[in-house]
Amino acid sequence: MTDVQITEIKNSPSCRFINLMDRNASDTFAREVGDGLAAPEKYIHSKYIYDAYGSELFDQMAQEKNYYLVHAEMAILTQFSAEIVSQLADNTVLIELGSGSAAKTRRLLDALLHKQGATLFCPIDISGDFLQENVRRLSADYPDLNILGIIADFDSGLAGLADHIRQPKLLLCSDIGYVDRVKAASLLREKIIPALTPDDRLLLGIDLKKEADLINLAYRCTDKGDSLRHRFATNVLHHINRQLGGTFVPENFQRHCFYNEDVGRVEIYLKSLRDQQVVIEDLGQTFSFKAGELVRLHYSYKYDQDDIQQLAKSAGLQLTQQWFDDERLYSLNLFSVLEAS
Ligand SMILES: C[S@@+](CC[C@H](N)C(=O)[O-])C[C@H]1O[C@@H](n2cnc3c(N)ncnc32)[C@H](O)[C@@H]1O
Incomplete structure (x- = not known):
């Protein structure tokens, strides 16, 4: 964890960036694409859709009326952000995995700023130019927010960051559905939980099974x-x-x-x-x-309630509270790490 190379690419008092996408990132891109196209059933990892143009296109799709995932999550955050934030330790830092334009995150930021005043927000995203543009916009809109943007793949970003943050953390992730349910549990166990302390919380967006x-x-x-x-x-x-x-x-x-x-x-x-x-x-x-x-x-x-409980159990997490939109299309799930007995 500690050998991650951190390069600061811009510094201002309240808005900084760290770029963890070094020269190896391009080798990793080539290797992963090569592995996927040589596989018996070809694949390309969807994270490589996201350059600045891909991120813009996602935002356009997210505005479509029928794309309920984003709207339902926004509805939950609009209604429950204050309640979510009330469950957190004082002086909590918000870290978002795959933040994109962080449009919905503004609801949580509003609630955190209201509760604790000065707040640190660390969005992590692989789409570097898009992240920088959005962080600058956010910084202009939220003068009291301290922002540290991390341009990185989730794994290296979180590992690099966890060692540098001594305050309690809320880790926000709107998507665990891109891997199967067994892999999702190992991803949480191996990559996310090691970055969490007992004071920290994980807020996981999970899309629900439906017609x-x-x-x-x-x-x-x-x-x-x-x-x-x-x-x-x-x-x-x-x-x-x-x-x-x-x-x-x-x-x-x-x-x-x-x-x-x-x-x-x-x-x-x-x-x-x-x-x-x-x-x-x-x-x-x-x-x-x-x-x-x-x-x-x-x-x-997609998950049902049993799948969510099973995910928590296999990952070694405690599901502390859940929130749903009115139509129960989508869920936000707050987890803490299980104390070792
Ligand atoms: C589906 S978009 C969601 C954006 C935002 N969270 C939202 O809900 O509107 C996924 C975001 O995660 C980022 N992303 C995807 N895979 C990633 C990875 N492995 N590491 C870091 N960021 C990733 C993409 O660049 C994109 O911004």
Whole structure:
């Protein structure tokens, strides 16, 4: 944990950034893309969708009426932020994993500032330019907020940060659904819990199982011609072309998405529209795609109450309180670490 290289890229009294995406980040990007495209069932990690353009496209999707996830979470935070914050130790620092534009987080920040005055907020996001722009905006809107933006992958960002913060922490994460439920528990156990002390809390956004039609509508699974979703999904190919010298032709792929009700997850793929070959210069490798072949981009697992309880138990967390929106579409779950007996 302690050997993480911290480089400050901008300093001002209340708004600072640390960039943990060093030269190795580009090697990691190349290696992970190479591993995914060489796998028997091809995949590309969805985190690579998020450069500044990908983040902007996500924000546009988040505003769509049917994308209930963001609206439901916003409704919960609007109604319950004061109650959530009342459960925290004094002088708590808010750390957000995958903060994006941190639009909903403003509700929590309002409540924290109201309760304790001066507050430190540490958003962690892989999308560096987008993070910096949003942190500067936030800083202008919240003069009393002290902000430390961390440009990093979750793991390195949290590990790098945990060693530097001596105050109680609230760790906010709006998405654990991108890995299956067993992996989610190990992720919490291995990456999140080591960064938490008994005074700290984890606030986890978890999307709930519901009728397939609502989910398919939210993710626009049946609308093959949706240009915004197509641009969002294929942005990962542009990103690879630009950063790794790839020769993807994004128009030769189509977004393919459905809710797998048996497993309780949304599945999002890029489908190759023809037999084709793609060179990735930085890897010195050529990858072949058959017409109709799928490249997995993203899973989004949904939970019911038993799944949430099971997640807490397997991870070694205590579920202390939950909040839901009026339609019970989405949940915010407050956890503490189980004291060792
Ligand atoms: C679906 S968006 C959600 C943004 C925001 N939390 C919200 O709910 O509106 C996911 C965010 O997490 C970031 N992200 C995805 N994978 C990441 C990773 N492995 N490490 C750090 N940030 C990541 C993306 O850049 C993006 O800003």
